[in-house]
Amino acid sequence: MTITRRQMLGATAGAAVTLAFLPRLALAAAQSTDEAIMAFTKGATPTEGTVSLDTPEIAENGNTVPVGVSVDSPMTADNYVESVLILADGNPNPAVATFHFTALSGVAEAKTRIRLAKTQNVIAVARMNDGSVFIDRKEVKVTIGGCGG
Amino acid sequence: MARITKRLGWTLSAIIVAATPALSGGPVDEQLIIDGETEIITRAPAPEGHPLDEVTSGWLYRTDETRALEADSFQNPGMLYVEQGETIWNTVDGAAGKSCASCHGDGKEFLKGIGAHYPKWDADAKRPINVELQINKCREANMQAEPYKFDAPDQRALTTFIRHQSLGEPVSIDLTSGDMQSWWEKGKETYYTRMGQLNLSCASCHEDNNGNYIRADHLSQGNVNGFPTYRLKQSEMVSLHNRFRGCIRDTRAAFPAAFSDELMALEVYVTWRGTGLGVETPSVRQ
Amino acid sequence: MADNKPRVKVPKKAAKGEVIAIKTLISHPMESGQRKDKAGNLVPRQIINKFTCEFNGQVVFTCDMDPAVSANPYLEFNVRVDEPGTFKFTWVDDDGSIYEAVNSIAVE
Numbered sequence: 081m082t083i084t085r086r087q088m089l090g091a092t093a094g095a096a097v098t099l100a101f102l103p104r105l106a107l108a109a110a111q112s113t114d115e116a117i118m119a120f121t122k123g124a125t126p127t128e129g130t131v132s133l134d135t136p137e138i139a140e141n142g143n144t145v146p147v148g149v150s151v152d153s154p155m156t157a158d159n160y161v162e163s164v165l166i167l168a169d170g171n172p173n174p175a176v177a178t179f180h181f182t183a184l185s186g187v188a189e190a191k192t193r194i195r196l197a198k199t200q201n202v203i204a205v206a207r208m209n210d211g212s213v214f215i216d217r218k219e220v221k222v223t224i225g226g227c228g229g
Numbered sequence: 230m231a232r233i234t235k236r237l238g239w240t241l242s243a244i245i246v247a248a249t250p251a252l253s254g255g256p257v258d259e260q261l262i263i264d265g266e267t268e269i270i271t272r273a274p275a276p277e278g279h280p281l282d283e284v285t286s287g288w289l290y291r292t293d294e295t296r297a298l299e300a301d302s303f304q305n306p307g308m309l310y311v312e313q314g315e316t317i318w319n320t321v322d323g324a325a326g327k328s329c330a331s332c333h334g335d336g337k338e339f340l341k342g343i344g345a346h347y348p349k350w351d352a353d354a355k356r357p358i359n360v361e362l363q364i365n366k367c368r369e370a371n372m373q374a375e376p377y378k379f380d381a382p383d384q385r386a387l388t389t390f391i392r393h394q395s396l397g398e399p400v401s402i403d404l405t406s407g408d409m410q411s412w413w414e415k416g417k418e419t420y421y422t423r424m425g426q427l428n429l430s431c432a433s434c435h436e437d438n439n440g441n442y443i444r445a446d447h448l449s450q451g452n453v454n455g456f457p458t459y460r461l462k463q464s465e466m467v468s469l470h471n472r473f474r475g476c477i478r479d480t481r482a483a484f485p486a487a488f489s490d491e492l493m494a495l496e497v498y499v500t501w502r503g504t505g506l507g508v509e510t511p512s513v514r515q
Numbered sequence: 516m517a518d519n520k521p522r523v524k525v526p527k528k529a530a531k532g533e534v535i536a537i538k539t540l541i542s543h544p545m546e547s548g549q550r551k552d553k554a555g556n557l558v559p560r561q562i563i564n565k566f567t568c569e570f571n572g573q574v575v576f577t578c579d580m581d582p583a584v585s586a587n588p589y590l591e592f593n594v595r596v597d598e599p600g601t602f603k604f605t606w607v608d609d610d611g612s613i614y615e616a617v618n619s620i621a622v623e
Binding site for chain 1: 294
C-alpha cells in the first residue's frame with residue numbers, strides 16, 4: 081500500500097481532530113449504545129427485569145470473558161423471546177452479538193465469550209414476540225496483567 | 230544506572246506489596262477434575278532439594294471462570310489444537326513419504342505418558358531436548374521434512390497433542406541420564422539471576438511472591454505442567470519458550486533464542502521444580 | 516493450518532419434548548479489524564458473522580456475531596426435541612466461507 085502525501089496530511093489532521101474532540105467522541109460512543117438499543121427495541125424504552133445477564137465481576141483477561149443470558153419466558157408458540165441483543169458500552173464498537181430464539185428453543189438461554197476493551201457495562205436487551213422489551217446491565221471489571229500489561 | 234535499577238526494583242516491590250491486601254491471595258483450595266472424570270494432581274510434595282514445601286499448579290491461582298474453562302474439555306479452546314495436532318500426526322510430510330503415524334501408529338496409544346517426561350537427554354545432540362526438538366529431530370531424520378520453525382502453528386498443535394496424551398500423568402524427568410545434572414545446575418543459576426531494568430529473577434516473582442499480586446496479576450509458582458497453554462490474552466496456544474521469552478522481556482532484558490542452551494537449561498530446571506504435578510496440557514491461563 | 520473445524524456437543528438421545536443443551540466451538544481468529552500488525556497497518560476484519568442451528572430443516576436458533584466475540588467462538592444454547600432427527604450447524608465467514616457440522620439425535 082502506498083500512502084500519498086495528501087492521505088498522510090489527511091490522516092494527521094484527522095488525528096489532531098480526534099485528540100481535540102475526545103470528550104465528544106466518548107459521548108458519541110455512549111450514544112451509539114443507546115442508538116443500538118433503540119434500533120433493536122424499535123423505539124420502545126426497555127423495562128428492567130425478566131432478562132438477566134450472567135457475567136464475572138472481574139474478568140481475568142478482557143479477550144475472553146464468559147457471558148450468559150437468560151430470559152424468563154414460557155417459550156411457547158404464542159409467547160416467546162424473539163431476540164436478545166448483547167452490547168458492551170465501553171468497546172470501540174458496542175455491538176457484541178444478537179441471539180435469535182424460537183419457540184423450539186425450549187428455554188431462552190445462551191452463553192458465549194466476548195472481548196471487553198476495558199472495565200465497562202455489558203448490556204442485554206430482550207425483545208419478546210409481542211414487542212415488549214426488557215434490559216439488564218452488569219459491570220465487568222477488566223484487569224490489566226503483570227509487568228507485560 | 231545502578232541507582233535507577235534499584236529504584237525500579239523498589240517500585241516493583243511496592244507494587245507487589247501494595248496490591249496484596251486489596252485482593253485475597255494464595256492458591257484456592259479446589260480440585261481439578263476434568264469432565265468430572267480425570268483428576269489432575271495440582272498440589273504435590275516438593276522434590277528433595279526444592280526450596281518450597283509444596284508445589285502447586287498455576288490452575289489454583291486463576292479465577293473461577295478460567296478454572297471452569299479448563300475443567301470442561303469441550304469448552305477448553307485448547308482442545309481445538311489437540312484435534313489439529315492429531316490430524317498432523319496422521320498427515321504424510323517430507324521426502325520419505327511418512328507421517329508420525331507411519332512409524333509410531335496410533336498417537337493416542339503410542340504417546341500415552343511420554344510427554345510427562347520431557348525434557349530428556351539426547352545422546353546424539355549431547356544436550357537435553359524437549360517435545361518440540363524431538364518432533365524436529367524425527368522430521369529431519371525419519372521423515373526427511375523441514376524442521377518446524379519456532380512457534381509455527383503446526384509445531385504448537387502437534388506439541389499440544391503429544392503432551393495431552395499424558396493428561397494427568399505426574400511430571401518427572403530423569404536427571405541421571407547423560408549430563409542432565411549439569412544442565413539442571415545451569416538452569417538453576419538462570420532461575421536465580423536477576424535480569425533486566427526491573428532487576429528481577431524468576432525467583433523474585435514465582436518463589437518469593439507466589440500468591441501475591443503483581444498489578445492485577447495473581448502470581449503462581451510458575452510451574453510448567455500445563456504447557457503449551459491456551460492463554461486468554463493471546464487467545465492462542467502459547468509454547469513454553471514463548472512464555473520464557475515473554476517473561477524475560479517483561480523484566481526489560483534482552484531475551485535468549487528459543488531452544489538456546491540457556492532456555493533449555495531453564496526448561497530442565499523449571500520442569501523439575503514442578504515434579505509430581507499432573508500434566509494439564511492444554512491448560513487455560515489468563 | 517487454515518483449519519476451521521467445528522466441534523459440536525449434542526446428546527445422542529433425548530426424551531420426547533426434552534430441552535437439551537447444545538455447545539459449539541470453532542477455531543477462528545475472529546480478526547476484529549481493530550488490530551495492527553507489526554508494520555503498524557490495520558489488519559482487515561475477518562470474522563464469523565453468523566451461526567445457524569437447524570433441526571430437521573427448521574431454523575431453531577441463530578446468532579449474529581460482531582467483532583467483539585472472542586477468538587474461537589463458543590456458543591451454548593438449548594433446543595426442545597419433539598422428534599428424532601438431524602441438527603445442521605452452519606457458520607458463515609466474512610469471506611463467504613461456510614463451515615458446517617451435522618449431528619443426529621434419537622428420541623425415546
